[in-house]
Amino acid sequence: MSFIEVKNVRKTYRVSKRGSGIPGMIANLFVPRYEKKEAVKDISFSIEKGEMVGFIGPNGAGKSTTIKMLSGILYPDSGEIICSGTVPYRQRKSYVGRIGVVFGQKSQLQWDLPVKDSFELLKAIYSVPDSVYKRNYDRFIEMLDMAGFIEQPVRQLSLGQRMRADIAAALLHSPEIVFFDEPTIGVDVMGKEAIRSFIRELNKEDDVTMIFTTHDMQDIEKTCDRVMIIDDGSKVFDGTLTALRDRYGAERKLDVEFMCDTVTEPISGVETVDTDSRHKSFIFGREIHINDVMAELMQKYSIRDINISEADIESVIRKIYSGEGTA
Numbered sequence: 001m002s003f004i005e006v007k008n009v010r011k012t013y014r015v016s017k018r019g020s021g022i023p024g025m026i027a028n029l030f031v032p033r034y035e036k037k038e039a040v041k042d043i044s045f046s047i048e049k050g051e052m053v054g055f056i057g058p059n060g061a062g063k064s065t066t067i068k069m070l071s072g073i074l075y076p077d078s079g080e081i082i083c084s085g086t087v088p089y090r091q092r093k094s095y096v097g098r099i100g101v102v103f104g105q106k107s108q109l110q111w112d113l114p115v116k117d118s119f120e121l122l123k124a125i126y127s128v129p130d131s132v133y134k135r136n137y138d139r140f141i142e143m144l145d146m147a148g149f150i151e152q153p154v155r156q157l158s159l160g161q162r163m164r165a166d167i168a169a170a171l172l173h174s175p176e177i178v179f180f181d182e183p184t185i186g187v188d189v190m191g192k193e194a195i196r197s198f199i200r201e202l203n204k205e206d207d208v209t210m211i212f213t214t215h216d217m218q219d220i221e222k223t224c225d226r227v228m229i230i231d232d233g234s235k236v237f238d239g240t241l242t243a244l245r246d247r248y249g250a251e252r253k254l255d256v257e258f259m260c261d262t263v264t265e266p267i268s269g270v271e272t273v274d275t276d277s278r279h280k281s282f283i284f285g286r287e288i289h290i291n292d293v294m295a296e297l298m299q300k301y302s303i304r305d306i307n308i309s310e311a312d313i314e315s316v317i318r319k320i321y322s323g324e325g326t327a
């Protein structure tokens with residue numbers, strides 16, 4: 001059995017359905033009407049210890065619902081979840097001390113307390129031994145650059161500072177598993193980088209298993225080896241980023257600078273884009289060998305510089321979300 005096992009999990013919400021206007025509101029008081037929203041439809045996956053998995057999908061796909069079931073906040077309607085030998089929603093008390101949860105949209109810190117006091121409170125709640133606390137506290141202050149605001153009340157922090165404090169708070173007790181639900185939302189570029197390298201380092205150094213939800217593909221590219229895509233409650237892809245590019249026929253681009261003005265002959269299966277008389281781009285699918293394209297160019301022309309780039313993952317994702325790709 002894997003470290004995290006999710007089997008045929010389903011979750012349906014009951015949403016109150018009101019008629020319009022005041023008559024509808026009054027009618028609803030007497031005979032409330034509901035409709036069902038299937039947020040997660042039969043999802044299965046497994047994750048090994050120490051893995052770092054990016055969990056992505058369009059708005060409303062069911063990511064947060066899945067994270068809530070994995071962290072024991074919600075019960076699934078059917079199916080099974082076992083995380084590190086525990087059923088999260090049944091053994092919640094013993095489970096919370098072994099996991100960390102970060103909801104970017106919602107702070108878990110005490111609004112009026114200085115960050116440091118909020119951390120101390122968590123230390124007491126989770127009975128974190130002094131040595132573990134001290135080691136994590138010192139490390140996190142440095143890695144997340146928090147020294148400047150650690151004495152400030154949480155309500156005075158900027159969004160990026162608050163997010164860093166929230167992430168540190170979720171990890172102070174050295175959890176085995178951490179769930180991040182949009183931990184970089186609203187954070188500037190530098191802040192995002194700090195968060196990404198922190199997450200990566202904790203994953204590698206402490207062997208923490210992590211699931212990371214985000215709408216920023218850079219987050220995924222820079223931190224995760226594996227990506228899981230969910231769309232309308234169903235899993236549509238699970239694999240490496242390379243496999244994702246392969247599966248959806250992502251293109252590669254070869255940018256070439258020639259020694260002198262050059263008119264190139266067409267290469268079969270390769271699209272040529274002229275930037276100017278010395279710079280051209282050659283774009284081709286994965287069925288074409290990059291060596292063949294380079295060999296042909298080098299044989300025919302004098303080349304000054306060459307640069308190969310992988311398809312931008314955003315365009316691959318766009319293709320999947322728009323329904324062009326099928327898994």
Ligand SMILES: Nc1ncnc2c1ncn2[C@@H]1O[C@H](COP(=O)(O)OP(=O)(O)OP(=O)(O)O)[C@@H](O)[C@H]1O
Nearest residue numbers: 013014015037039058059060061062063064065066
């Ligand atoms: N408490 C709730 N009651 C009723 N419906 C809900 C509730 N929470 C979520 N939903 C619905 O379930 C579906 C999945 O929502 P969920 O929050 O899991 O999506 P998500 O993938 O996290 O989206 P986002 O990227 O916007 O955060 C949506 O259609 C949403 O409207």
Ligand SMILES: [Mg+2]
Nearest residue numbers: 063064065181
């Ligand atoms: Mg969400």
